Amino acid sequence: MVDFAKRNLFKGSTSPSPNKPTLPWLKDPDTFFEKCTRCSKCTEHCETHVIKHSSGGFPSIDFSEGECTFCYQCAEVCPESLFINQDSSPWDNKANISDACLADKNVECRSCADACEPMAIQFQLRIGQAAKPAIDSDKCNGCGACVAICPTSAINVTVSDMDETEYGT
Incomplete structure (x- = not known):
C-alpha cells in the first residue's frame, strides 16, 4: 500500500492526495486510492x-480544458466496483469564484454564465460597476464548464463535503 503522506513530502506537500476527489459517482472516495487499479479505462x-x-497514475478530474457531462462512461468501463448507480447524485461539488474575477476589476465579462447549462451563475447588477457573478449552489452541479472558459482563472470547483478542497485548475 502506498503511503501518500510520505510521497507528498518529496513534492513539498504535507496534505495527502487522496483528499482530492477524482471521479463522479464514487461509492467511497476515502477508499478510492486503495481500490483503483489505475487501468486507464x-x-x-x-x-x-x-x-x-x-x-x-490515479485518475482525477481536470477542468482546465473542459467539463464533465455526466455521461457515466467512466463508471461503465471500470472493472472495479468503485461507483454507485447513475440515478444517484454524481457528487457534491460546487463552483466558487475568487476575487480574480474581472467584475471585481470593473470589467464586464459573462463567459462563465454563458457556459453554465443549469444557469447556476447569475449576474447581480451594480450601479456604476460591472455586474458581479453569483453562484446559486442549489443549481450548480459542479460540472466545471465555467472553469476553462474564465479568462482570469477565477473559478474553481470545490468539494462541499471535504472542507472545500479545491481542484480542477
Whole structure:
C-alpha cells in the first residue's frame, strides 16, 4: 500500500492526495486510492477528456480544458466496483469564484454564465460597476464548464463535503 503522506513530502506537500476527489459517482472516495487499479479505462472513455492521470497514475478530474457531462462512461468501463448507480447524485461539488474575477476589476465579462447549462451563475447588477457573478449552489452541479472558459482563472470547483478542497485548475 502506498503511503501518500510520505510521497507528498518529496513534492513539498504535507496534505495527502487522496483528499482530492477524482471521479463522479464514487461509492467511497476515502477508499478510492486503495481500490483503483489505475487501468486507464476511465481516462480513455471520458467523452470530454477531463479525466486525467494525476499523482501515482490515479485518475482525477481536470477542468482546465473542459467539463464533465455526466455521461457515466467512466463508471461503465471500470472493472472495479468503485461507483454507485447513475440515478444517484454524481457528487457534491460546487463552483466558487475568487476575487480574480474581472467584475471585481470593473470589467464586464459573462463567459462563465454563458457556459453554465443549469444557469447556476447569475449576474447581480451594480450601479456604476460591472455586474458581479453569483453562484446559486442549489443549481450548480459542479460540472466545471465555467472553469476553462474564465479568462482570469477565477473559478474553481470545490468539494462541499471535504472542507472545500479545491481542484480542477
